[in-house]
Amino acid sequence: MEYEVVIGLEIHAELATKSKIYCGCTTEFGGEPNTHCCPGCIGMPGALPVLNKAVVEYAIKAGLATNCEISHYSRQDRKHYFYPDLAKAYQISQCDYPLCRNGYLEIEVNGEKKKIGITRIHIEEDAGKLIHDEYGRGTFVDYNRSGVPLIEIVTEPDMRSSAEVKAFFEKLKAILEYTAVSDCKMQEGSLRADINLSVRPKGQKEFGVRTEMKNLNSIRAIVRAVEFEAKRQILELEYGGVIERETRRWDDVKGESYSMRTKEEATDYRYMPDPDLYPIYVDQEWIEQIRATIPELPDDRKKRFISELGIPEYDASIITASKPLADFFEAAAKESKNAKAISNWVMGDLMKKLNDTGLEPSDIPFAPGNLARLVSLIDENVISGKIAKQVFDIMWETGEDPADIVEKKGLKVVTDTDAIRSVIIQVISANPKSVEDYKSGKTKAMGFLIGQIMRETKGKADPQAVNRLLKEELDKL
Amino acid sequence: MELTKLTACQAADKIRKKEISVPELTYAYLDKIIELNKKIGAYITVCGQEAEKQADIVQKKFDKNEELPLIAGIPAGINDNICTSGVLTSCGSRMLSNFVPPYDATVIKKLSQNHAVLLGKLNMDEFAMGSSNETSWYGQVKNPWDPERVPGGSGGGAAAAVASKMACFALGSDTGGSARLAASFCGVVGLRPTYGTVSRYGLVAFASSMDQAAPVTRDVADCAAVMNVIAGYDPLDSISRDSGYEDYTSFLENDVKGLKIGLPKEYFSGAVQKEVKEKVLDAAKVFESLGAEIEEISLPLFEYALPAYYIISSAEASSNLAQYDGIKYGYRAQQFEDLVDLYKKSRGEGFGEEVKRRILFGTYVLGAGNYDVFYNKALKVKRMIFEEYQNAYQKVDIILGPTAPSTAFKIGEKTVDPLDMYLIDAYTVPVNLAGLCAISLPCGFDSSGLPVGMQLIGKPYGEGTILRAAFTYEKNTGGNGGIDRGV
Numbered sequence: 001m002e003y004e005v006v007i008g009l010e011i012h013a014e015l016a017t018k019s020k021i022y023c024g025c026t027t028e029f030g031g032e033p034n035t036h037c038c039p040g041c042i043g044m045p046g047a048l049p050v051l052n053k054a055v056v057e058y059a060i061k062a063g064l065a066t067n068c069e070i071s072h073y074s075r076q077d078r079k080h081y082f083y084p085d086l087a088k089a090y091q092i093s094q095c096d097y098p099l100c101r102n103g104y105l106e107i108e109v110n111g112e113k114k115k116i117g118i119t120r121i122h123i124e125e126d127a128g129k130l131i132h133d134e135y136g137r138g139t140f141v142d143y144n145r146s147g148v149p150l151i152e153i154v155t156e157p158d159m160r161s162s163a164e165v166k167a168f169f170e171k172l173k174a175i176l177e178y179t180a181v182s183d184c185k186m187q188e189g190s191l192r193a194d195i196n197l198s199v200r201p202k203g204q205k206e207f208g209v210r211t212e213m214k215n216l217n218s219i220r221a222i223v224r225a226v227e228f229e230a231k232r233q234i235l236e237l238e239y240g241g242v243i244e245r246e247t248r249r250w251d252d253v254k255g256e257s258y259s260m261r262t263k264e265e266a267t268d269y270r271y272m273p274d275p276d277l278y279p280i281y282v283d284q285e286w287i288e289q290i291r292a293t294i295p296e297l298p299d300d301r302k303k304r305f306i307s308e309l310g311i312p313e314y315d316a317s318i319i320t321a322s323k324p325l326a327d328f329f330e331a332a333a334k335e336s337k338n339a340k341a342i343s344n345w346v347m348g349d350l351m352k353k354l355n356d357t358g359l360e361p362s363d364i365p366f367a368p369g370n371l372a373r374l375v376s377l378i379d380e381n382v383i384s385g386k387i388a389k390q391v392f393d394i395m396w397e398t399g400e401d402p403a404d405i406v407e408k409k410g411l412k413v414v415t416d417t418d419a420i421r422s423v424i425i426q427v428i429s430a431n432p433k434s435v436e437d438y439k440s441g442k443t444k445a446m447g448f449l450i451g452q453i454m455r456e457t458k459g460k461a462d463p464q465a466v467n468r469l470l471k472e473e474l475d476k477l
Numbered sequence: 478m479e480l481t482k483l484t485a486c487q488a489a490d491k492i493r494k495k496e497i498s499v500p501e502l503t504y505a506y507l508d509k510i511i512e513l514n515k516k517i518g519a520y521i522t523v524c525g526q527e528a529e530k531q532a533d534i535v536q537k538k539f540d541k542n543e544e545l546p547l548i549a550g551i552p553a554g555i556n557d558n559i560c561t562s563g564v565l566t567s568c569g570s571r572m573l574s575n576f577v578p579p580y581d582a583t584v585i586k587k588l589s590q591n592h593a594v595l596l597g598k599l600n601m602d603e604f605a606m607g608s609s610n611e612t613s614w615y616g617q618v619k620n621p622w623d624p625e626r627v628p629g630g631s632g633g634g635a636a637a638a639v640a641s642k643m644a645c646f647a648l649g650s651d652t653g654g655s656a657r658l659a660a661s662f663c664g665v666v667g668l669r670p671t672y673g674t675v676s677r678y679g680l681v682a683f684a685s686s687m688d689q690a691a692p693v694t695r696d697v698a699d700c701a702a703v704m705n706v707i708a709g710y711d712p713l714d715s716i717s718r719d720s721g722y723e724d725y726t727s728f729l730e731n732d733v734k735g736l737k738i739g740l741p742k743e744y745f746s747g748a749v750q751k752e753v754k755e756k757v758l759d760a761a762k763v764f765e766s767l768g769a770e771i772e773e774i775s776l777p778l779f780e781y782a783l784p785a786y787y788i789i790s791s792a793e794a795s796s797n798l799a800q801y802d803g804i805k806y807g808y809r810a811q812q813f814e815d816l817v818d819l820y821k822k823s824r825g826e827g828f829g830e831e832v833k834r835r836i837l838f839g840t841y842v843l844g845a846g847n848y849d850v851f852y853n854k855a856l857k858v859k860r861m862i863f864e865e866y867q868n869a870y871q872k873v874d875i876i877l878g879p880t881a882p883s884t885a886f887k888i889g890e891k892t893v894d895p896l897d898m899y900l901i902d903a904y905t906v907p908v909n910l911a912g913l914c915a916i917s918l919p920c921g922f923d924s925s926g927l928p929v930g931m932q933l934i935g936k937p938y939g940e941g942t943i944l945r946a947a948f949t950y951e952k953n954t955g956g957n958g959g960i961d962r963g964v
């Protein structure tokens with residue numbers, strides 16, 4: 001039987017505000033345990049929450065950038081459960097009256113466009129973190145993260161494949177980065193996703209029973225978890241089993257998920273409006289003020305890169321998917337006359353370096369202007385494309401200006417014909433066999449000789465000159 | 478001169494006239510505590526050394542002729558659910574029997590900034606849940622008028638300390654009537670401020686939507702003086718607001734002419750003791766003789782206030798008390814097998830019976846399927862009660878009724894059936910539900926010589942009017958001011 005996979009996401013993004021959602025403590029990542037804390041963060045008696053206005057603004061910004069309606073009235077509720085990292089034993093969240101609703105994002109997979117609905121975006125506080133002591137002295141709690149503001153973005157069950165999930169997630173991530181709502185550092189847990197997934201026979205209207213996988217913190221893990229869980233559910237059904245409504249944990253190392261708790265064990269959160277906080281009233285004027293601060297978003301930027309800078313659509317989508325990368329590219333392209341070449345470098349060597357080193361585009365260790373000047377050096381025939389790759393590697397290591405690198409290492413193209421000719425004569429006399437081959441019509445031998453000459457000149461000889469002069473010398477024989 | 482007999486205002490005057498010194502006054506209270514606390518049990522913690530030190534500091538300021546606020550140098554007791562930096566804040570519970578907050582409640586900061594002398598922390602029903610002070614982990618507070626009787630609750634320690642001269646005034650709390658009820662049983666004055674008037678920051682939460690710190694004082698003038706110190710907007714409490722009052726003492730006028738006072742018939746029928754009813758009606762006659770207009774009114778929703786209050790307050794309590802899990806601070810069971818066992822045992826051993834009863838009840842009314850049936854319905858009732866009072870205030874300026882259906886009852890008398898105990902709160906809780914303000918003050922004695930309390934209920938932010946009426950009554954009857962309430 002053919003099955004259809006149905007996927008919805010719940011995405012938690014830490015907001016990039018300076019202070020926490022209900023107090024003035026810093027949101028900075030890390031820090032000695034329990035140093036970014038006040039009585040409120042630790043859930044001490046008598047402490048009270050005071051809502052950080054910036055949190056509401058950031059969440060509204062995310063809502064506007066994802067085509068949501070902004071609620072003029074929304075409420076903060078307590079969600080109760082016991083766990084040591086949850087200091088107050090309830091999390092302040094939003095239940096029935098979220099800040100944003102009914103949004104969508106448009107994605108494109110294999111040339112097909114599709115709208116993915118966003119049910120709601122609400123604000124809530126993060127919990128602390130358990131630290132299991134490696135020497136077995138017990139478990140400790142670090143409340144530094146307690147009270148860090150989050151938005152939870154809940155989608156409609158509109159996605160049908162891991163490719164759609166990936167496209168949606170990347171799009172959303174880009175928007176959150178562009179609007180500076182979140183730094184989206186997945187390795188620090190600033191952005192994480194829960195996956196709701198069910199399968200149904202193709203053509204069936206009703207949804208199948210869904211499972212939920214919690215806290216996926218890399219795009220790779222999300223894609224793999226979706227694929228694994230879809231396969232697992234289909235196999236289960238194929239062999240006559242039933243899918244249980246349950247929460248599952250994804251083990252990224254083993255590449256499989258396992259059951260955490262079933263619906264019967266599900267907690268009754270006993271939501272209630274938080275009596276310590278007034279409802280949030282947002283008027284149209286405030287919404288418009290926030291709307292005015294939203295910068296150019298990825299789709300518009302992509303279009304502009306294609307039309308203004310003339311780079312291919314594929315390159316433009318990849319580059320604009322990451323704001324820091326697009327910023328880097330645009331800055332470099334502006335300083336250069338050859339945006340196409342810049343885009344090639346970004347798509348090729350730069351992406352490879354980022355992949356190899358695991359660094360983020362925001363961590364590129366040299367300035368965009370350096371890449372622009374590197375491209376100029378090639379275009380002005382000061383260095384060859386091959387040497388440029390060496391210069392690029394050094395730039396990555398040291399952050400130095402490419403012209404300085406070329407100067408210091410003596411990498412300039414040799415255009416002095418006398419110098420090149422003397423190397424050619426030397427190579428010809430050292431390789432009589434190849435010369436003979438060439439004379440007998442084996443043109444391949446010409447390539448070998450050029451290779452030898454380039455090796456002798458350490459790649460610095462102007463290739464065009466080498467070609468011309470070698471031909472002259474060979475013809476003389 | 479017995480220094481502890483002075484009200485705060487009288488003592489302040491004598492300090493300024495150099496007739497008495499702050500250390501003298503403080504020692505007098507500390508002596509009184511040594512003499513009586515064993516019998517009354519009003520204090521959980523006495524801060525003798527700190528009080529002496531503070532008294533010296535304040536006296537030096539007076540010696541330099543610094544201009545100081547009225548309550549400077551006045552010795553006060555603090556309810557044990559108000560956080561005091563470096564001093565045990567137990568809430569009368571084993572759960573917090575080791576909890577020393579690293580911060581002061583806003584009201585404590587304000588008292589300190591006004592140079593009051595803090596004598597110690599006062600006993601109370603556990604987490605302010607109770608009407609007789611019989612649920613405290615630290616033992617029963619006894620009524621100074623009759624040690625076999627309860628002092629009222631939950632602020633039994635506050636009222637008993639003020640009545641027995643172990644504190645010049647006290648800060649209590651009033652979520653469902655704790656300050657007023659205890660004031661009524663002990664023959665002192667207790668004021669429930671309009672919700673939001675006094676910052677809740679550092680007041681350990683019981684039912685957040687109704688909690689307020691509350692002055693417990695010898696007389697009405699002291700009450701206004703304490704309100705001047707503790708009221709005001711606090712950015713640390715989102716609900717707090719500026720009530721618009723600059724000086725509560727400016728309402729201490731001997732004048733009720735033309736004031737319309739409503740007597741709700743529901744407050745004078747049913748369970749109310751005959752003698753209590755008579756005394757309060759006598760007080761109404763006093764007001765009438767002074768030029769006030771008395772009118773009978775009806776508040777038909779009265780009977781729904783108590784159930785609505787217990788649903789809402791218990792729901793909020795179940796939420797607020799969830800943070801006491803034995804993990805971060807407070808009581809932790811010695812033996813446990815795993816995390817869930819740690820929770821169960823710590824909470825099982827740390828909380829007393831009444832607190833557990835309310836947590837269970839509150840958890841139940843918030844549960845899936847019960848929320849709309851109980852909690853949400855109670856919120857609707859609350860709204861309707863608010864509207865009923867709003868309508869009443871179209872006709873009258875203040876409402877007069879008994880604070881409690883009876884005078885102080887015997888220890889153990891109402892502990893068998895919790896519902897018996899809850900009924901004691903019937904007259905006080907509507908004020909908290911409807912967001913009103915009210916003052917309880919003595920209006921005579923029953924035949925066993927126990928004080929009877931009446932309450933004047935004002936509209937939201939109507940503190941000025943009820944203070945004026947209460948002050949006028951006190952001026953024209955002498956209140957209970959002249960009587961020594963030491964055991």
